[in-house]
Amino acid sequence: MVACPCGSGRSFADCCRPFVRGELEPPTAEALMRSRYTAYARRDEDYLFRTWHESSRPLTLDVDAVDWRGLNVIGTTGGGPDDVEGTVTFVAHHSTGAISTGSMRETSRFVKQDGRWLYVDGDVD
Ligand SMILES: [Zn+2]
Numbered sequence: 391m392v393a394c395p396c397g398s399g400r401s402f403a404d405c406c407r408p409f410v411r412g413e414l415e416p417p418t419a420e421a422l423m424r425s426r427y428t429a430y431a432r433r434d435e436d437y438l439f440r441t442w443h444e445s446s447r448p449l450t451l452d453v454d455a456v457d458w459r460g461l462n463v464i465g466t467t468g469g470g471p472d473d474v475e476g477t478v479t480f481v482a483h484h485s486t487g488a489i490s491t492g493s494m495r496e497t498s499r500f501v502k503q504d505g506r507w508l509y510v511d512g513d514v515d
Contacts (some may be wrong), residue, residue, distance in 0.1 A: 395431035396424035397461045410437045415507070419469025419476035419500035422507040424461070427482060431458040443501060443508040459483040459491070474502045 394405035408414040409425035410432070416422040422441060429437040433453045442448075460483040469476020478498050485491040498512035 394424075395428045395458070395461075398424065402428075410434055412440075415505065417471050418466075419473075419502075419507050420463060420466050420478050422500060422509065423478040423480065423498055424463070426509060427458065427461045427480075430456075441507070441509055443503070443510045446509075446511045456484045456486055459485055464495070469500060469507075476500050 391401040392403070394400055394402045394407075396406055398405045406425040406428040409416050409421065410429055416425055426438060426441055428434075429441075430453060435451050435453055438451055438453070439447060462481045462483075464479040464481060466479070467477045469478065476499075478500065479495070480498070481493050481495045483491070483493045495515040496512040497515070499510040500507050501510055502508070
């Protein structure tokens with residue numbers, strides 16, 4: 391079994407893979423956030439653009455700069471199957487090259503548009 395990069399404890403096939411492949415829509419903001427983390431870890435730019443709200447979507451992304459080492463979801467507000475907005479607070483661990491490691495804590499904002507959760511923006515603590 392290939393463990394899912396998002397740290398859910400489930401296999402990639404049973405967790406984020408159907409989302410990043412476009413076979414299923416993430417049902418919650420947290421599921422989208424986890425799948426976007428997985429996309430960063432797997433350097434899947436297409437999925438990141440696809441799940442970024444058009445109001446804040448960047449023109450380019452540099453997904454090669456950082457190696458992502460782990461994710462902890464700290465908490466959520468809203469973001470459930472019946473909600474249209476929500477936030478997810480998380481800590482993501484990373485390294486840049488062999489020497490430098492660190493982590494970032496962010497509260498991300500998500501909206502649901504036409505039945506799809508999208509990332510809007512986030513506040514880094
Ligand atoms: Zn996952």
